Amino acid sequence: MLQGRTGEWEVVIGLEVHAQIVAAAKLFSGAATAFGGEPNTQVSTVDAAFPGMLPVLNRRCVEQAVRTGLGLDAEINLRSVFARKNYFYPDLPAGYQISQYEEPLVSRGRVVLDLPDGSTRTVGITRLHLEQDAGKSLHDQHPRDTYVDLNRAGIGLMEIVSEPDLRSAEEAGLYLRKLRSILRYLGTCDGNMEEGSLRCDCNVSVRRPGAPFGTRCEIKNLNSVRFAMQAIDYEARRQIELIEGGGTVAQETRLFDTARGVTRPMRSKENDYDYRYFPDPDLLPLVLDPQWVAQLRAELPELPDAKRARFVAEYGLSPQDAAVLAAERATAEYFEAVAAGRDAKTAANWVMGDLFGMLNKAGLGIEDSPIAADRLGALIDLISDGTISGRIAKDVFAEMAATGADPGAIVAAKGLRQVTDTAAIEAAVDAALAAHPAQVAQYAGNPKVLGFFVGQVMKATQGKANPALVNELLRKKLAG
Amino acid sequence: MALDKATVARIATLARIRLSPAELEPLAGELSHILDWVEQLNEVATDGVAPLASVADIALPMRDDAVTDGNCRDAVLGNAPAAAKGFYTVPKVVE
């Protein structure tokens, strides 16, 4: 609930996400979909809507959309229809987009949100349909002209529409992240919002609790979760202030100005556009074989929720740790490779702590980790069998990150084996105590002085002394 | 169905065809004449008849996911009335 001047307000949010389908070629043509090509080099005459050109459907795009529908626990419509959405814009060469309207490929699914307090909330998915992406219009390349690049025109998109079930910007953020995670798990969309492979339009309205839905505004083309949340917050506030000030919310399409953090209406005539949808006469209805769908269902990977639950049950992880490790399929697989045959909690700590820390600093994803999962596992083994101490392991880890070398080889090359010889450690302890009589005297009143001596002994042994033994011996000698 | 000038103007905008004010009236007349003529379809009982969108009685064919096209910028830009640096150009659109 948001507090207005005159009372409480409920924010109602529905999200329309456009997810670029992972496929080598476009939805209706054989041009490539790779990101970042030179302008207009990934464009066929079909994409550029030349006279006489015709669409032919890419089976992989249909497959990816069906798999996504299955991953969203949705109904797959065995019969669906492609329809033309007619409007004029330079990045839409045909003057229409091939989409789906009255008969989409997927209906009625759901996404489960994991709220911070550990509870869950289910958000409905109204539909998922296939459609073409548009090209790109660049307005900043020339003072008087807009430059048009059609590389993106015709790439397959899944439009995923949620029910207006979200009630806060935070929930919207959770929904986006969860949806993104599912798509990446399935491999149907890479979820890269910066590159534009995942884009979000937010429908926002406000109402008094218990009242019917208010008029909604659509905020288009948000390309980060953070901006989506900011835009929703701003828009909700804007509408509340407007209504409390005696005004009414006009149904309109708005853009989020990321620099100023405000939404403003779109200039174009988009607001009352008549798209004149009709079934595309160059295509026939799409009819799927139920056995094909069943096969796709059988071959789905384990999805995030199931994986999280299994991590808690099988590895005894806390729900929070399980959530972190299961957020990305690559991370989950990495973790399981490390945890295999080892203490799960230890594996989890190393992955979430040291590994994530190192990757974040280096700006790398887990797929590009310089430390392979089996090597991290080997490092953990070296600690558990006493070959090295936990402290030394940190150094070895850093070396592994820098060189990609095997931990065993690093320990051998640098002579980092832990010193566990009690006599040798005792000698170092005696030497340290002898060298610092003042601190010895302080120990009685200040037990923390122990740490000083631990440091001295470690220094003397190049860090290789077994810390537990060092502590034990120092305590004995200082006490006695 | 009689179309008025305002409707003709609205349709012309949707269709992106410039009409001069003088053209609106005669066009409204022509289009209304044609629409009146097609109204005779209302004489036909069509309840329960599914619309026939295509006489092609086949399943929608699908193609393999292979890159078989594109990489032909010259072909794609070769007829452009205005192009620069590999882009099509149009008068600037203000968002």
Place this chain on the structure above:
Amino acid sequence: MSLLALSLAEARAGLAAKDFSARELAEAYVAAMAEARPLNAFITETPERALAMADESDARRARGEARPLDGIPVAVKDLYCTRGVLTTAASHILDGFVPPYESTVTENLWRAGAVMLGKTNLDEFAMGSSNTTSYYGPVENPWRRDGDNRPLVPGGSSGGSAAAVAAHAALAATGTDTGGSIRQPASFCGIVGLKPTYGRCSRWGVVAFASSLDHPGPMTRTVRDAAIMLGAMAGHDPRDSTSAPLPVPDYEAALTGGIAGLRIGIPKEYRADGMPAEIEALWRQGAAWLKERGAVIVDDVSLPHTRYALPAYYIIAPAEASSNLARYDGVRFGLRVPGESLEDLYEQTRAAGFGAEVRRRVLIGTYVLSAGYYDAYYLKAQRVRALIARDFTEAFARVDCLLAPTTPSAAFAIGEKSDDPIAMYLNDLFTVPADLAGLPAVSVPAGLSADGLPLGLQVIGRAFDEATVLRAAAALEAAAGFTHRPSFRAGDR
């Protein structure tokens, strides 16, 4: 020149017998094309290409590698994209458009060895029944009324192709039929025009008018020629999702066998109010001819929704066209009228680029698809279409094909029927139903009107049964013995 008098089949035989070379044949047609210029049947002549292709044909033949249509000079309706050759759709909005690709159908023809004479004139974007809406000016029918010098329309939209073939300025031509645009001009010009089953010939590379109604097909002098051309033009195309995945039969071989026992229906609703008596008489004569040759005439076939075909067509075709023509916007090809803003550019380019008929249909189409009207117009028309298709299906349970007039009149003067668009639309009364149902139909010249103009009869058949349709048409052709000549024919002294 006697070479021009040969039909396609005869020329093919002559080339095979080495009576003459492909080069000689092409030269004759290039000269004929020039001689026929007053008809304005061609938008673009491609004599150099024709001669080069003819030379290649002769070379192949010399190597013993002659192909089915090797050396045959063919004209191409300027609606088919031809690589490297100006393609206009007879519209100002495609000024200067040179496609970097070849349509599937013409590619099939060149692969079969045919030789390209040029691009023929048509009604703009195939919208018309008179070839008077072309940006490049009207086409004249090589036929004139007896004792009357007024130029007549060749019909449309494939008027240029029809006139060229009738005037012996091409040996054969490609056309497209959406509401009758192959058959009606064929009838007006006294030639054979074949609209195959929907999907028989690929639409890839053919400028789209109405996607669910466009049918590429051949226009020729004889039924045999049409069978030969169809055999080369037809075939499955994976680039066209509505293309029929069916093998192409030997249509020429299917011409033999006669029509004994063939059941031919006479659809009573094609007897339109006010239909000229001479057309009705010719129709009855046609039935008699077929009966003489052993066909069984079934007189009481009913296609009850026939009269609603035209209004249904004039909702569906403009609707699809309004969307198909949205790509003509001055951005990527063709005419651009510079504008202050993007909207300016769009609106002025399209206003200047489209002619009056195209504009009319785009506006109608936009309207019938618009919010609030989609159900009442577009969906309603598609439901009526379903009923029209069902009428045919039920009729074909009783008969093998149908015999009907092709047009409700003979050719009219250029300028007549131009006041009322609907008067022009009524030219397609008998042709439109077969387009809506996607069924094969061929028009054969059957007789002359009282003032000496050709009249055609059409045979309509079951889906993908072009063989039967052509066989019946061949019987009609043989019986009619139409040897009348137009007032103008290239090579005639």
